[in-house]
Amino acid sequence: MASIAELLVSFLIVSPILNVLGSEPFKRFEYKYSFKPPYLAQKDGTVPFWEHSGNAIASEENLRITPSLKSQKGRIWSKMQTTFEWWEIELVFRVTGRGRIGADGLAFWFAETPGGEGPVFGSNDMWKGLGVLFDSFDNDNKHNNPYIMAMVNDGGKVYDHQNDGSTQQLAGCLRDFRNKPFPVRAKMHYYRNILTVMFNNGMSNSETDFELCMRVENVYLPARGYFGVSAATGGLADDHDVQKVLTFSLHDDQSGQITDTHQAEQQKFDQEFQRYQEELDKKKEEYIKEHPEAQKEKDDEDWFEEEQIRELRQIFQGQSELRTLVQTLSRKLDEIVGRQETTISLVNTISQGGVPTHQVAGQVPPVMPQVAAPGAGVLQRHEVENILAASRELVAATREIKNLIVGVGSKIDTANARPGSYGNVDITGSVNELKDGINTLKRDIGTVSQRVHAAPVAAGQEGCPIVSCVSTTVVVAMGFVQMGVILGYLLYKSSKENQAKKFY
Numbered sequence: 001m002a003s004i005a006e007l008l009v010s011f012l013i014v015s016p017i018l019n020v021l022g023s024e025p026f027k028r029f030e031y032k033y034s035f036k037p038p039y040l041a042q043k044d045g046t047v048p049f050w051e052h053s054g055n056a057i058a059s060e061e062n063l064r065i066t067p068s069l070k071s072q073k074g075r076i077w078s079k080m081q082t083t084f085e086w087w088e089i090e091l092v093f094r095v096t097g098r099g100r101i102g103a104d105g106l107a108f109w110f111a112e113t114p115g116g117e118g119p120v121f122g123s124n125d126m127w128k129g130l131g132v133l134f135d136s137f138d139n140d141n142k143h144n145n146p147y148i149m150a151m152v153n154d155g156g157k158v159y160d161h162q163n164d165g166s167t168q169q170l171a172g173c174l175r176d177f178r179n180k181p182f183p184v185r186a187k188m189h190y191y192r193n194i195l196t197v198m199f200n201n202g203m204s205n206s207e208t209d210f211e212l213c214m215r216v217e218n219v220y221l222p223a224r225g226y227f228g229v230s231a232a233t234g235g236l237a238d239d240h241d242v243q244k245v246l247t248f249s250l251h252d253d254q255s256g257q258i259t260d261t262h263q264a265e266q267q268k269f270d271q272e273f274q275r276y277q278e279e280l281d282k283k284k285e286e287y288i289k290e291h292p293e294a295q296k297e298k299d300d301e302d303w304f305e306e307e308q309i310r311e312l313r314q315i316f317q318g319q320s321e322l323r324t325l326v327q328t329l330s331r332k333l334d335e336i337v338g339r340q341e342t343t344i345s346l347v348n349t350i351s352q353g354g355v356p357t358h359q360v361a362g363q364v365p366p367v368m369p370q371v372a373a374p375g376a377g378v379l380q381r382h383e384v385e386n387i388l389a390a391s392r393e394l395v396a397a398t399r400e401i402k403n404l405i406v407g408v409g410s411k412i413d414t415a416n417a418r419p420g421s422y423g424n425v426d427i428t429g430s431v432n433e434l435k436d437g438i439n440t441l442k443r444d445i446g447t448v449s450q451r452v453h454a455a456p457v458a459a460g461q462e463g464c465p466i467v468s469c470v471s472t473t474v475v476v477a478m479g480f481v482q483m484g485v486i487l488g489y490l491l492y493k494s495s496k497e498n499q500a501k502k503f504y
Contacts (some may be wrong), residue, residue, distance in 0.1 A: 033247035052076035064074035065231035073122035075230035084249035097238035122230035128155035170212035
């Protein structure tokens with residue numbers, strides 16, 4: 001009976017914690033801690049609510065932290081201290097350079113005080129808070145750069161340049177962020193003392209194509225601080241350009257932090273958007289009335305679509321759906337792994353009768369009730385049900401992916417099996433006709449030659465003068481030349497017709 005009571009108490013303690021950790025927080029955009037184009041900088045070169053210094057140059061489209069010159073340092077910090085405890089930052093930047101190797105790198109900061117010029121990627125050392133470092137130069141000669149790492153400093157640590165901070169990092173990942181076709185995106189998510197860093201490598205222009213770089217628990221940062229971005233160059237040089245810094249405050253739906261003020265602002269923004277949308281539709285209708293020919297041209301373009309283009313469009317749509325499905329599956333797997341790790345850590349903590357007293361950056365960790373739970377390491381019934389439900393979702397998603405791949409493959413096989421698809425010309429019939437014509441011509445020439453030589457010569461008449469006639473080889477060669485000319489004409493005519501179809 002006592003064991004059942006202890007199990008019930010453990011379940012009552014763990015269940016609310018799992019529900020809170022599993023729920024998605026409410027996100028609120030904080031414009032006073034963000035900047036983005038267009039009109040990123042004002043006419044006087046300043047960025048609203050931010051202050052840049054060093055070699056940083058602000059323009060309407062981006063903020064160049066450092067130019068591609070040697071020994072440059074630049075930084076930008078928010079002017080206002082945060083008023084929220086949990087946050088999410090999306091950093092959009094580009095690092096470009098002419099060389100195969102760049103230097104030194106770029107860093108994102110969250111510290112109690114704004115930083116000044118210093119040796120750590122353009123900012124001062126011995127800060128108090130978090131630094132996410134994008135290191136592009138290999139100081140320790142281990143061939144593990146470009147590298148992304150997170151480091152928490154309590155104000156007393158000196159950054160280890162010789163080892164690229166590998167002995168001081170919380171976690172990291174090896175990702176290349178230099179000379180990418182599209183801007184690179186990094187998302188730093190800090191919620192309930194869990195730091196998650198997601199990364200987009202800049203190979204696509206998608207704003208949702210993120211992969212997990214690191215996830216660290218028991219990270220304690222100052223409750224209030226300032227956001228900043230800095231960069232530096234050394235003997236090698238890169239352009240470090242920041243295009244966007246988007247800041248969101250995170251709130252728990254059940255904590256009552258979503259106030260009526262936020263809802264009133266949301267309603268106000270919705271009304272403004274609705275009014276703007278109505279004005280835009282009205283202007284479109286007026287333009288169509290004044291320019292009816294533009295609408296007619298657009299309708300004419302929508303009427304015609306070639307079969308090959310339609311098949312290609314369907315294949316591309318299928319590939320896009322497949323890619324989106326794989327990304328969704330990857331995110332769900334990451335969430336499942338994260339929740340499993342959180343569940344196991346909570347169960348082990350409760351079974352040990354306490355919580356770890358890991359403390360960094362001066363913040364006191366929360367204290368949990370100490371309850372001894374029997375059967376440490378054994379999953380509970382509701383945890384097993386959650387795992388089974390996640391497994392069923394994974395199987396269903398895998399089946400959908402398989403069906404989609406089979407459909408795309410059948411479409412591609414059908415398209416490849418059709419003659420003349422996608423610009424190819426079916427000339428087999430023309431070649432066979434030319435061969436038959438040449439053979440018939442050869443037989444006729446042979447018959448005429450035999451009749452001429454077999455005809456008798458009358459008395460007193462001279463036979464036909466012996467002249468050098470055209471040989472059969474020459475005739476066949478001329479026939480092949482004619483066939484080549486005809487084939488060339490057919491190909492030229494087919495290409496012209498295909499080009500003419502594009503204008504309909």
